[in-house]
Amino acid sequence: MITTSTMPHTPGTSPHGTPLAVDLTAVTKDFGSVRAVRGVDLHIEQGEVVAFLGPNGAGKTTTIDMVLGLSQPTSGTVRVLGHEPRHAIARGLVSAVMQTGGLLKDLTVRDTLRYTASLFADTAPVDEVLATAGVASIADRKVGKCSGGEQQRLRFAMALLSDPALLILDEPTTGMDVEGRRGFWEAIRKDAERGRTVLFATHYLEEADRYADRVVLLSHGRIVADGTGSEIKALTSGRTVRATLPNADEAALRALPGVDSVEFQSEQVYLRTKDSDAVARWLLTETDARDLEITSSGLEDAFISLTSGDDDATTSADAGNTKPTTPQEGARR
Numbered sequence: 001m002i003t004t005s006t007m008p009h010t011p012g013t014s015p016h017g018t019p020l021a022v023d024l025t026a027v028t029k030d031f032g033s034v035r036a037v038r039g040v041d042l043h044i045e046q047g048e049v050v051a052f053l054g055p056n057g058a059g060k061t062t063t064i065d066m067v068l069g070l071s072q073p074t075s076g077t078v079r080v081l082g083h084e085p086r087h088a089i090a091r092g093l094v095s096a097v098m099q100t101g102g103l104l105k106d107l108t109v110r111d112t113l114r115y116t117a118s119l120f121a122d123t124a125p126v127d128e129v130l131a132t133a134g135v136a137s138i139a140d141r142k143v144g145k146c147s148g149g150e151q152q153r154l155r156f157a158m159a160l161l162s163d164p165a166l167l168i169l170d171e172p173t174t175g176m177d178v179e180g181r182r183g184f185w186e187a188i189r190k191d192a193e194r195g196r197t198v199l200f201a202t203h204y205l206e207e208a209d210r211y212a213d214r215v216v217l218l219s220h221g222r223i224v225a226d227g228t229g230s231e232i233k234a235l236t237s238g239r240t241v242r243a244t245l246p247n248a249d250e251a252a253l254r255a256l257p258g259v260d261s262v263e264f265q266s267e268q269v270y271l272r273t274k275d276s277d278a279v280a281r282w283l284l285t286e287t288d289a290r291d292l293e294i295t296s297s298g299l300e301d302a303f304i305s306l307t308s309g310d311d312d313a314t315t316s317a318d319a320g321n322t323k324p325t326t327p328q329e330g331a332r333r
């Protein structure tokens with residue numbers, strides 16, 4: 001079970017008494033008979049960089065839309081920095097970077113920012129924002145001539161104009177090449193180091209693992225895991241200990257604490273375990289095992305194991321079944 005905070009605190013605030021950046025409690029969302037979000041509890045503290053990871057249809061966009069005040073939950077509550085989402089947006093506390101739209105091809109990057117800035121009463125200086133978003137070198141380029149990655153960095157720059165406390169990005173790098181994605185995330189990470197809270201939805205495991213402090217894994221409208229990338233990897237599949245062990249005592253291996261599975265290939269034994277140190281120690285001290293190798297499972301294994309095998313019931317008819325599907329659900333707080 002992943003937990004990061006055991007300190008009691010007032011609902012809606014962090015243990016330090018500051019409002020949570022995002023505070024979802026028992027949130028559900030129905031579209032007719034489809035229950036897209038099923039009892040989500042999510043508490044994000046200010047300054048966290050959180051990835052919302054999940055397969056198609058998991059409910060990421062639906063949840064983000066509620067945080068942005070674009071739709072209302074069917075039940076449960078959504079608070080953003082201590083406010084109703086729409087009030088938080090109206091106060092300029094939240095900005096969003098969406099995948100597409102919102103750009104005029106004939107304007108330059110700088111003019112796009114100047115024009116956007118003119119719509120607000122008070123904004124960060126355009127030159128500062130150009131630099132932060134990593135688009136200063138293409139400031140005089142027409143938007144239509146910018147690559148997909150550059151256009152996304154421009155959308156990021158536009159989102160920064162109001163200097164929001166919370167930045168939300170819904171699958172911002174879909175369709176970008178590897179180089180473009182790296183440049184985009186480097187700009188986001190660098191900016192986040194100054195304390196901005198970032199919540200982004202993604203399909204890319206590697207992106208979530210590398211750029212988020214915390215990964216919230218969503219499947220079928222529920223949170224099925226919540227922790228750092230490493231915690232989630234360890235949580236699901238643990239590690240595999242491989243050893244050469246002729247005449248292995250299968251029953252003894254299976255009885256070891258923390259061992260999830262045991263497989264044999266001729267003289268090789270493969271043990272999947274959450275406590276690889278203990279298994280390795282036992283093999284080396286109690287058996288003739290040699291050539292030990294310990295490998296860590298990837299986030300992809302965790303993703304597949306945590307998001308598959310769940311029931312596919314997304315109709316609200318069975319929505320009363322909000323029991324966690326894994327021990328990890330809602331485990332963070």
Ligand SMILES: Nc1ncnc2c1ncn2[C@@H]1O[C@H](COP(=O)(O)OP(=O)(O)OP(=O)(O)O)[C@@H](O)[C@H]1O
Nearest residue numbers: 031034036054055056057058059060061062063314
């Ligand atoms: N306006 C709508 N009307 C009906 N069903 C909807 C609507 N919006 C979303 N859904 C359904 O709700 C579920 C969750 O969709 P959502 O778009 O939130 O998932 P997602 O995780 O963002 O997926 P993707 O990664 O494909 O964008 C899906 O079953 C989807 O078909």
